[in-house]
Amino acid sequence: MSPTDVSNISLYSPKVIFNPADVGGPDRFSFNETGVWFGAGFNASRALVYHLHPDDARVFQKARVAAEGQTDPQQAAIKVAAAEESLFGYSLNYHSNDVLEMLTSFNEAQCADDANILTSMLRAIGIPAHPATADAALETKAANWTFDTWTEFLVPNGTSPEWLIMHPHEYPGEPPSSRANFGANKGVATKSFNDLVIMAGENWNASEATDGAFDVTYQRSLCLEPLENHFSHSGWLLDLCEQ
Numbered sequence: 001m002s003p004t005d006v007s008n009i010s011l012y013s014p015k016v017i018f019n020p021a022d023v024g025g026p027d028r029f030s031f032n033e034t035g036v037w038f039g040a041g042f043n044a045s046r047a048l049v050y051h052l053h054p055d056d057a058r059v060f061q062k063a064r065v066a067a068e069g070q071t072d073p074q075q076a077a078i079k080v081a082a083a084e085e086s087l088f089g090y091s092l093n094y095h096s097n098d099v100l101e102m103l104t105s106f107n108e109a110q111c112a113d114d115a116n117i118l119t120s121m122l123r124a125i126g127i128p129a130h131p132a133t134a135d136a137a138l139e140t141k142a143a144n145w146t147f148d149t150w151t152e153f154l155v156p157n158g159t160s161p162e163w164l165i166m167h168p169h170e171y172p173g174e175p176p177s178s179r180a181n182f183g184a185n186k187g188v189a190t191k192s193f194n195d196l197v198i199m200a201g202e203n204w205n206a207s208e209a210t211d212g213a214f215d216v217t218y219q220r221s222l223c224l225e226p227l228e229n230h231f232s233h234s235g236w237l238l239d240l241c242e243q
Contacts, residue, residue, distance in 0.1 A: 017064070018073050018126035023154050023161035025128030026202035031055065032123065035116040036200035036209050038133040038216070040146040045135045045198060045216040047209040047237070050112070051098040052120035058103055062087075063121035073127050073155045074176060077166065080125070081151075084118045085168035114169045115149040128154040132165070132199040132240060134188055135216070148188040152179075152199070179240060197240040204236040 020030035028034075035050040053059050066083035070076035088102075088109035095106050095113055099120045102113055109117070115131040122129035133149045150167035153176075164176035170188060183189045189197055198216060200209065208215060216233040233239065 017067055017070070017076060020126055020128045020154075023073075023128065023156055025154055028202045028204065029128040029130045029154070030123060030126070034206075035119050035131050036204050037112050037115065037131040037149045038135065038147065038198055040135045041214055043195075043218055043220065044214040045133070045147075045196075046213060047200060047204070047215045047234075048112075049097065049209055050116035050119075050131070051100075052116060052123065053098075053100050054120045054124040056100060059099060059120050060124040062103075063124040066121070067125055074164070076125065077122055077127055077153050077155065077164075078176065080121050080127075081118055081166045081168045082173070084114065084121055085172050087117070088114065088169075090114075090169050109169070111147075111167075111169060112149040115151045115167075118151045118166065118168065122151070122153050130199060132197060134193075134197045135195045136193055150188070183240075198233075199238050199240060201236045201238045205234065208234055208236070 031054055033052055033054065035052050036047050037050060038045040039048050062083060063080050066080045067076035070079060088107060091108040091110055093108075093110065095109060096102050099117050102109060102117055106113075112131070112133075119129040119131055129151055131149050132152050133147055136145050136147055148170070150165055150170070152163045152165050154161050154163055156162075162178065164178060165182045166176050167186070167188070171186065177186070183197070187193055195218070196216070215237055
């Protein structure tokens, strides 16, 4: 095993704090190497991939140290999110599609970078996570930005697991939020600022996610709302309710 590779550490090693199977974590959102987010076009969005490297020590050690001593996965996720947010200043510029390049070469990040780095760090300690993206309504002048991306993570909630949201670069220090609360109360996810919120389902298609073609297209009504019956998307893509 190389100094920067922890891929052979057992799932039940004391250094791996949580087991994704405890919350039914999908394989694609657990220790998987790839994150899928979406770039906005004109009435359309395309899938983009991010290389996460959750089994690399440069990712794993940062996450492990941040979560040190935590036995509750939600509290561990909060600590990891704070650690990730402290690594970078914010920038609108494109930087990379690789977590290791971000960690070794940059001190600023855009939302997609932050979301995928946080996704990687959570996966590294066994907390299932994935990015979600809002396609902003730039076409209708309702927003002056094209997209925003944040992180969802899966943790126990009473008798059943729940996906919670953290968006540390936009809302630093805030506690995790449910999808319903985030969609109703956070401007980046409300319908006044975007057309839809989307994510790759656990069975996302690798060839389609990397082909550069649009994976979501839609038409608009006279009042400029996306038309549900003209909403076309790949079967592996999920449209998340905003409110």
